[in-house]
Amino acid sequence: MERKxxxxxxxxxxxxxxxxxxxxxLKDGKIEKxxxxxxxxxxxxxxxxxxxxxxxxxxxxMHIHGSEGFDTMDATEEAxxxxxxSLVKEGTTGFLATTMTQSIPVIEAALENISHYKSxxxxxxxxxxxxxxxxxxxxxxxxxPIEHIIEPSIEQFNRWQELSxxxxxxxxxxxxVQNGLEFVEACCKMGILVSIGHSDATAKxxxxxxxxxxxxxxxxxxxxxxxxHREPGVVGAAxxxxxxxxxxIADFLxxxxxxxxxxxxxxxxxxxILITDAMRAKGLPYGDYDLGGQTVSVTENGAHLSxxxxxxxxxxxxxxxxxxxxxxxxxxxxxxxxxSSNAAKxxxxxxxxxxxxxxxxxxxxxxxSLHVQKTICRGSIVFENE
Numbered sequence: 001m002e003r004k005x006x007x008x009x010x011x012x013x014x015x016x017x018x019x020x021x022x023x024x025x026l027k028d029g030k031i032e033k034x035x036x037x038x039x040x041x042x043x044x045x046x047x048x049x050x051x052x053x054x055x056x057x058x059x060x061x062m063h064i065h066g067s068e069g070f071d072t073m074d075a076t077e078e079a080x081x082x083x084x085x086s087l088v089k090e091g092t093t094g095f096l097a098t099t100m101t102q103s104i105p106v107i108e109a110a111l112e113n114i115s116h117y118k119s120x121x122x123x124x125x126x127x128x129x130x131x132x133x134x135x136x137x138x139x140x141x142x143x144x145p146i147e148h149i150i151e152p153s154i155e156q157f158n159r160w161q162e163l164s165x166x167x168x169x170x171x172x173x174x175x176x177v178q179n180g181l182e183f184v185e186a187c188c189k190m191g192i193l194v195s196i197g198h199s200d201a202t203a204k205x206x207x208x209x210x211x212x213x214x215x216x217x218x219x220x221x222x223x224x225x226x227x228x229h230r231e232p233g234v235v236g237a238a239x240x241x242x243x244x245x246x247x248x249i250a251d252f253l254x255x256x257x258x259x260x261x262x263x264x265x266x267x268x269x270x271x272x273i274l275i276t277d278a279m280r281a282k283g284l285p286y287g288d289y290d291l292g293g294q295t296v297s298v299t300e301n302g303a304h305l306s307x308x309x310x311x312x313x314x315x316x317x318x319x320x321x322x323x324x325x326x327x328x329x330x331x332x333x334x335x336x337x338x339x340s341s342n343a344a345k346x347x348x349x350x351x352x353x354x355x356x357x358x359x360x361x362x363x364x365x366x367x368x369s370l371h372v373q374k375t376i377c378r379g380s381i382v383f384e385n386e
Contacts, residue, residue, distance in 0.1 A: 003028055003379050006040055010048035010055045010365065014355055015337040024055065026361040029379035034357060044381065046374065053373060056336055057353050058093025058362035059317040060343035062170065062273060063130055063219070063247055065098045065291070066280035072097040073292060075109040077117060084123035086283055088383040090316035091364035091372040094125045094352060096170060100292050101133030101144035108163055115165030121380045127347065128169030131160070132218065135183065136198035137174040142223040143311035144198060145292055152183035168192065169347055172218040174199035175209035188213025193346055195247070198223040199234050206237035210244060216346060219277055220246040220263055221255045222310065239266045245342055247275045250324040251315040253302040257327045269334035273342045274320045279303055279312035322370045
């Protein structure tokens with residue numbers, strides 16, 4: 001039977017259009033029609049009249065390690081499935097399964113596991129892989145195990161890409177390390193999104209990497225050479241370089257609210273991508289959890305290693321949206337840019353990140369306070385906030 005959903009009397013928001021109240025007709029996983037007042041036959045009817053519903057393109061989380069007890073590095077179908085099913089609760093309809101610095105066999109097991117994975121209709125879509133490490137700076141390793149950091153190798157990367165079924169879409173690298181710039185150039189020529197992170201690069205080294213095709217910075221302010229008035233570092237270069245979009249973890253733990261506001265004022269909505277960088281403890285009680293063989297203690301103050309380093313987050317995408325909106329007073333259109341449209345552009349996803357006829361029916365319905373009411377993945381209602 002055809003899947004047909006009519007969503008009526010909702011505020012429709014895109015990054016480049018004025019919001020308007022109208023209707024959206026979804027058919028067989030695609031957006032079929034959009035209008036002020038549609039009259040069509042459907043299997044399901046969602047009416048936002050008197051509810052104040054706001055419709056965004058589904059959130060895309062480009063940087064997430066785990067959720068609700070599961071982690072990409074578990075290298076099991078169960079883990080990926082568990083992550084994907086949990087993410088729809090926060091309005092996420094697509095994500096990059098993110099690996100971390102580990103031994104080569106452990107990384108390869110995770111990559112090979114993803115190569116066989118097929119997303120189900122009732123879960124967030126696995127859009128590809130974000131390889132974070134092991135080609136990074138020891139000085140800015142953060143929660144990435146230093147003993148497994150290695151020099152960039154394009155031969156190694158090519159093997160990984162083949163093992164993954166060519167699903168690697170993004171890689172985080174420190175361009176200043178040995179062979180770093182050559183690696184950046186090779187990846188960019190292959191169409192991989194290169195993101196600068198866990199890096200001790202100077203501003204000039206960042207500029208060289210950007211000149212070779214790098215166009216993103218991983219979790220801005222965190223795991224990178226900070227700004228100094230005599231050496232702007234990765235932070236300064238990322239903020240000033242218009243060709244670079246910056247990931248941001250808006251949990252008020254990784255970055256102060258004023259730092260988030262500073263980034264927004266300098267980069268604008270077109271230059272920021274909200275991510276969670278979440279680990280397996282997201283959605284679970286406070287306690288001790290594993291991250292790449294390391295014990296992470298999760299409290300009201302966030303997720304930390306025993307040495308005090310932040311170890312990912314337990315942030316949800318919808319909370320990131322509310323936090324960033326509260327801090328910056330950004331518009332709904334700007335939130336769409338930062339939660340889906342920018343990510344879709346970076347990943348060259350031509351049918352996502354926008355509410356328009358012919359695009360994938362990936363939609364999140366929010367209330368006036370930006371809490372998720374319903375999540376629709378590829379035309380199926382996969383979460384409802386009863």
